[in-house]
Amino acid sequence: HAKQLGRDSFQLFTPQIGEALRERLALEHDLRAALTAVDQLSLAYQPQYDAQRRIRGFEALARWKHPQRGWIPPAEFIPVAESSGLIVELGLATLALLRRDLDAWKSLGLVCPLVAINLSWEQCRKVQHRERFLQQLKSLQLGPTEIEFELTESACFEDIDKPDSFVVMLQGLGYSLAIDDFGTGYSSLAYLRRIRCRKLKIDRLFVHGLSINADSRTLVESMVRVAHAMHMLVVAEGVELPADEAALIEMGCDLMQGFGFCKPVAPEQVAALLG
Numbered sequence: 417h418a419k420q421l422g423r424d425s426f427q428l429f430t431p432q433i434g435e436a437l438r439e440r441l442a443l444e445h446d447l448r449a450a451l452t453a454v455d456q457l458s459l460a461y462q463p464q465y466d467a468q469r470r471i472r473g474f475e476a477l478a479r480w481k482h483p484q485r486g487w488i489p490p491a492e493f494i495p496v497a498e499s500s501g502l503i504v505e506l507g508l509a510t511l512a513l514l515r516r517d518l519d520a521w522k523s524l525g526l527v528c529p530l531v532a533i534n535l536s537w538e539q540c541r542k543v544q545h546r547e548r549f550l551q552q553l554k555s556l557q558l559g560p561t562e563i564e565f566e567l568t569e570s571a572c573f574e575d576i577d578k579p580d581s582f583v584v585m586l587q588g589l590g591y592s593l594a595i596d597d598f599g600t601g602y603s604s605l606a607y608l609r610r611i612r613c614r615k616l617k618i619d620r621l622f623v624h625g626l627s628i629n630a631d632s633r634t635l636v637e638s639m640v641r642v643a644h645a646m647h648m649l650v651v652a653e654g655v656e657l658p659a660d661e662a663a664l665i666e667m668g669c670d671l672m673q674g675f676g677f678c679k680p681v682a683p684e685q686v687a688a689l690l691g
């Protein structure tokens with residue numbers, strides 16, 4: 417049969433593609449193991465600052481330390497988790513890690529502001545996955561004063577049109593939502609009116625260098641104005657330069673997050689930031 421397809425069809429299976437597929441399967445296999453192992457997965461926390469440089473919240477970011485290969489970036493393992501379905505288990509594990517870290521900070525007498533957790537659309541698309549997620553939130557007692565959720569605009573907009581929208585359900589339970597990486601998807605501004613999220617996170621693509629790039633500055637200014645008109649708070653992602661920070665404050669951006677303030681840090685270091 418393959419012969420009938422002609423020579424070209426064989427070229428689909430180049431050694432490089434074989435290698436990429438093997439690599440993907442190896443990562444998936446090891447990630448499955450990591451989900452049952454202790455100490456391979458953890459959370460890093462990146463603070464969010466207001467204009468007075470006070471910490472107002474944190475974003476929790478998944479970290480994986482592979483026993484042989486060391487730290488594997490989320491850009492590598494999150495897509496594998498999403499396409500394999502392991503993101504569902506990873507999402508539940510993330511909540512458990514957050515609970516553990518919150519308890520540790522609490523035992524030191526520290527009060528932690530709201531922590532944002534990233535949610536992939538793949539982990540809440542199916543009803544049975546949503547139910548496990550909500551059950552996990554409940555049994556770990558992670559309520560709207562402890563946790564909020566970040567979803568990309570494509571995930572939000574995919575969901576909001578459904579009669580049993582997960583976003584609406586979470587909001588009904590009192591949780592606040594942030595639209596992540598805003599500006600990088602293909603969504604229409606009209607959707608903002610329908611979602612009514614609490615926060616809009618402007619992607620670092622627009623933020624980085626906005627103080628010297630007139631186009632970026634105009635775009636970010638417009639996004640801030642639109643968000644405020646919709647009664648949303650604006651979070652700028654990827655703030656690295658002092659001049660960008662100054663420009664963001666001048667245009668009324670509510671919160672800032674980026675290497676210029678603080679890189680994502682281990683839970684033990686959060687204690688020092690809060691203390």
Ligand code: C2E
Pocket residue numbers: 462476477478479489490491494510534535536566596597620653654655656673674675676680
């Ligand atoms: P994101 O949610 O947009 O997270 C922000 C990413 O930007 C983080 O990368 C963070 O380290 C990085 N970042 C923050 N400030 C700066 C900066 O000033 N400059 C630069 N160049 N980068 C900055 P990270 O930790 O590698 O995460 C990448 C993505 O992986 C996240 O993007 C998120 O989409 C996904 N992700 C991470 N953890 C989770 C998780 O627990 N669940 C799900 N579903 N996705 C996750």
Ligand code: MG
Pocket residue numbers: 475534566596
């Ligand atoms: Mg995020």
Ligand code: MG
Pocket residue numbers: 596597617619653
């Ligand atoms: Mg983001």
Ligand code: MG
Pocket residue numbers: 597
């Ligand atoms: Mg991102």
